[in-house]
Amino acid sequence: xxxxxxxxxVTGGTxxxxxxxxxxxxxxxxxxxxxxxxxxxxxxEGTDFAAVDLRDPAAVRxxxxxxxxxxxxxxxxxxxxxxxxxxxxxxxxxxxxxxxLTVPLTASIAAYEHLKRAKGSVVMIGSVxxxxxxxxxxxxxxxxxxxxxxxxxxAVEWSPDIxxxxxxxxxxxxxxxxLHYGGEDGIAAVARTVPLGRLAQPSDVGxxxxxxxxxxxxxxxxxxLLVHGGGELPAFLDAATANKEK
Numbered sequence: 001x002x003x004x005x006x007x008x009x010v011t012g013g014t015x016x017x018x019x020x021x022x023x024x025x026x027x028x029x030x031x032x033x034x035x036x037x038x039x040x041x042x043x044x045e046g047t048d049f050a051a052v053d054l055r056d057p058a059a060v061r062x063x064x065x066x067x068x069x070x071x072x073x074x075x076x077x078x079x080x081x082x083x084x085x086x087x088x089x090x091x092x093x094x095x096x097x098x099x100x101l102t103v104p105l106t107a108s109i110a111a112y113e114h115l116k117r118a119k120g121s122v123v124m125i126g127s128v129x130x131x132x133x134x135x136x137x138x139x140x141x142x143x144x145x146x147x148x149x150x151x152x153x154x155a156v157e158w159s160p161d162i163x164x165x166x167x168x169x170x171x172x173x174x175x176x177x178x179l180h181y182g183g184e185d186g187i188a189a190v191a192r193t194v195p196l197g198r199l200a201q202p203s204d205v206g207x208x209x210x211x212x213x214x215x216x217x218x219x220x221x222x223x224x225l226l227v228h229g230g231g232e233l234p235a236f237l238d239a240a241t242a243n244k245e246k
Contacts, residue, residue, distance in 0.1 A: 001214040004029035006118075007069050008213070011054055011107055012077025013047075014040035016174035017125065020202020021074055022047050024210045035063060036077065054103045061110045070114035072213040075104035075147075076125040080140035082180070093139035100143035105150060112158070121163040121221075123209050124151045128170050128228050148224055155222030163221040165212045170228025173199040195230030 003025060013022040013034035025032045026046030034044060035052040043049075052063045054077050064070065078100040085093065108122055115122065129137060130144030148166045155164040171181075171190060177199065181190045191198050208227045211217055 001028050001210055001216060003072075003210065003214060006071035007031045007033065007067065008072040008074065009033045009035060009064075009067075009070060009107075009111070010074045010076055011103070012036050012079075013074070014038065014044070014049070016176060017169065017172055017202045017205050018076040019044055020204075020206040021076055021125075021209050022206075024203060024206025025072070025074075025213075028210050028214075030072070033067070054107065055098065057106050057110075060106050064107075064110040064114065067114060069118060070111055071118045071120040072123065073107060073111045073115065073120070074123045074125065074209055074213075075107055077103055078125065078140075078143075080137045082136045083139075084136055085138050096137075096139040097143045097146075100140055101146045101150070104147060108154065108164075112162075116158070116161045119161055121165070121213050121217075122151070122154065123212050124148070124164070124166040125205070125209075126151075126166040126168045126224065128168060128226075128231070131168065132232075151224075152222045159221060163217070165217070165220060165222070166224045167205060167208055167212065168224050168226045168228065169200065169205055170194065170226075170231070171199045172205065173201060193233050194228075195233065198229065200227060200229060 008025045008030045010018055010022045010032060012018045014036045022032050022034050022044050032047040033050055034047050035050045037053050039049045050063060053059050080096045104124060124147050126148050127144040129141040130148055134141030151164045151166045177187055181187045205227055208225060
């Protein structure tokens with residue numbers, strides 16, 4: 001898919017999934033601008049970096065207003081630590097919701113005029129945490145559920161000028177995977193719960209984002225594309241004693 005001549009902004013694209021997305025768009029020939037508070041530890045080839053505090057609406061508006069053009073916005077910035085609900089005040093959980101739901105809304109509205117002129121698209125980076133219970137990251141799951149609904153509403157309100165879709169991402173092997181799954185043994189054990197037998201690579205998510213932003217997806221809007229390796233094996237299959245293979 002050739003995205004030559006198009007400008008793409010990837011929020012929070014300095015590492016992990018975001019860096020994988022930025023690299024995929026660069027490989028497709030796009031001019032890629034990565035924005036976050038801090039630059040990547042190592043430069044991402046084929047991309048430019050802009051320092052932006054995405055929690056500051058005025059800074060976000062100033063960043064987008066200064067762009068000469070914009071064809072694709074990838075709302076990737078997000079994440080959460082492990083934090084059971086009763087072990088922190090509501091204010092800390094609200095910060096997680098702000099980063100994962102309010103920030104994409106702020107960026108999308110700030111980018112609206114650019115995207116309308118370009119007949120562009122928005123790609124939301126959602127999560128399977130928004131489709132199932134997420135103990136230890138409940139605020140994150142709630143925000144991602146809201147993000148998917150926001151994208152569907154946005155796709156209707158901003159049609160026919162702007163397409164809006166969501167990538168519902170499963171478990172990804174990044175440089176921070178050990179914080180969620182443990183060491184290599186833990187990562188391998190978690191991978192065995194995925195039908196495809198492995199965690200996603202950031203490049204898997206990146207290629208899916210490029211597809212949704214490309215002309216190949218010209219009639220896709222308001223959709224949620226599952227990028228989760230087949231999902232998660234139902235726990236009852238391991239617990240049940242009937243129908244076990246010999």
